[in-house]
Each structure stands twice: as C-alpha cells, then as structure tokens.
Amino acid sequence: MNLSDLGAGLLRRMDPEAAHTFAIQALKSVPLPRTGADEPILATSVAGLPLSNPIGLAAGLDKNAEALAGLSRLGFGFLECGSVTPLAQPGNAKPRLFRLSEDRAIINRMGFNNAGLDAFAGHLAVRPAKTVVGANLGANKDTEDRAADYVTGLQRLAGLSDYFTVNISSPNTPGLRALQGREALDDLLGRVAEARPGKTPVFLKIAPDLTGAEIVMIVEAALSHRIDALIVSNTTLDRPDSLRSTFASEAGGLSGAPLRARAETALRHAAEAAQGRLPLIGVGGIASGADAYARIRAGACAVQLYSALIFDGPGLVGRIKRDLAACLRADGLNSIAEAMAAGPLQRR
DSSP states (O other), X not given: OOHHHHHHHHHTTSOHHHHHHHHHHHHHHSOOOOOOOOOGGGOEEEXXXXXXXXXXXXXXXXXXXXXXXXXXXXXXXXXXXXXXXXXXXXXXXXXXEEEEGGGTEEEEOOOSOBOOHHHHHHHHTTSOTTSOEEEEEOOOTTOSOHHHHHHHHHHHXXXXXXXXXXXXXXXXXXXXXXXXXXXXXXXHHHHHHHHOOXXXXXXXXXXXXXXXXXXXXXXXHHHHTTOOEEEEOOOBSOOXXXXXXXXXXXXXXXXEGGGHHHHHHHHHHHHHHHTTSSOEEEESSOOSHHHHHHHHHTTOSEXXXXXXXXXXXXXXXXXXXHHHHHHXXXXXXXSHXXXXXXXXXXXX
C-alpha cells in the first residue's frame, strides 16, 4: 500500500463530508509525485480532444476547480470539475453525504454546493496547462430560468475550459431532471447551441433512470442541437434490494457498485441509438480495469469514476490503466478504438 492509498484509508474513518473537504485541501497542498507516461495502447479521443488514456475523473470531487494541480498528478486522462452554478450557493442541509461501506456505494444530496462562477473561473485561469479539464455546469436552485444559468456558465468560462458538460441529471435540485423531457430539452439545447463559445465541445450528462425510449429521444435531440458527446450517466434514485447499509433509505443520488448494471444498460441503449454518430462517456460503478473495458466494449470512448476512489484510494487510477491495457492485449486489440468497434462483451 502506498502513502496515498494509506491516506485514503484514514479518510474513510472520518465523517464523509469532512473527509471530502480534507482531501481537497490535501490535493491543493501536498506535493504529489507525477505518474509516468501512459502506454500508447490507452490513447483515445473524445469530440476531438486527444486523451493519453480514457480514465477520467467525474464531476463532484472538485466542485470549485481548486485542486486541479494535485489531481493532474494522479494519472487521469482528463478531469471534470463542478458542478458550478452562476451564483454561489450552500447546497442542502447537512448531513447530505453518506458512505455505504458494506455496499461500496455513496448516497449524496449535496444540492450543487459551490462557490459560484467567478471563483471557479479564477481557479481555471491558473490550471495545469497540459491537463484536459472540463467544466460541469448546473443551475441555481432558486433560478427562474434554468436554461439561462447554463448559458451564463458557457459565457463566463469561455476560453478557460477544454469542454463543458450541461448537467441536467442531478436528482438533488428540484425540477432539474424535468429538463430531460423533449420540449424543455429542445429549448435548453437550442439556447446552449447559440451561446457555445467557438468550437469548445459541449457534452450532455443524463440520468441512468431513463427508459430506452427516453434515451433514444435524448440522443436524437443531442444530435439535432450539435451536442458533442453524451455522458451516461449520473447517480440513481433507485434503491436495489441488495443494499445492506443502514444508510440505504437516505434520500439522494446513489453511486458506486450498485449503480454498475443500471449505468451499463443505459450506455448500451445510448450506443444502440447513436450508432456511432455521438461519442459516449461511460460513468457509474466503474472500479476496475475490467469495468472500464466492459464500458468501452459497450460503446464508450472514455469513462469516468469517482465513488471507487473513496474506497480504493487514488492508486486505483494506475491499477485500472494497467488492467485495461492487459484486457486489450488479451483480446488481441491494439487500441481503445478497436475495442469499441469489437462490440459488447458477452454476458457471463
């Protein structure tokens, strides 16, 4: 066990939100060693953005883009920070973050707590130059025009972020998921298309609780409004019967291992609908090289993780990359693109 993973073990003994705050401060101040160069077999791209490996950090860890220097040394191919809203907001009442250790899962109802766009922009202005960084945009809880909040985010962060993610799938802002309906989605994406800064890619992040037909509709809407990629998916409101933790009934979005099957099913629906016309990023329950490989074979050109880091520590990133490269070679594949083209793995 290395020092970073030992530190993760100590954090797991703390209150979840206190541990999160401590981790951010450590990433800002501790001089972490930089990981070595990635194997060429892991190279991929998303919407024209070249990545040295397909393992990304999902939004939620670095809400204010303040720890990017430390995060950039952990071996990720790209980092997504946020969610950020135009105005600072405290989020929901505490406690609002729960660690379901028996289930290797997290429930959160944070409510887009963040310091607002101005603070976020200031941090992005001094981010590591060679790291691909995305900004996950949200809407303020009390806003009268949610679409306008996303436009404000695009305009304020223009030139500071390598890509933007329009997050309409958090379950912790009342009414936000209603933007996934076709009429509201067309209005939102139409306004986003008009406001998008130059050629900076814009992604859309969706919920895992959608039906196959709803995902087909969202894919078609994304294509018609020139969205550059779909992130599949966010946390779930579902509570599988398999959950054992005493926190299982807490309100909020569930992430981690219990989300894996649902998120992979949503990705397969999106891949069937997109037919290669829209890049996909797989998220939800990814905790190993085998998990990442299965999502890539299901059609994702890249993946993101967050919850697994809480249980396995930052050394997980390197282990996933090594195991993913081994999976590719075991199947006689020479690249992420070849793995995507090979089609889904057969279920065992």
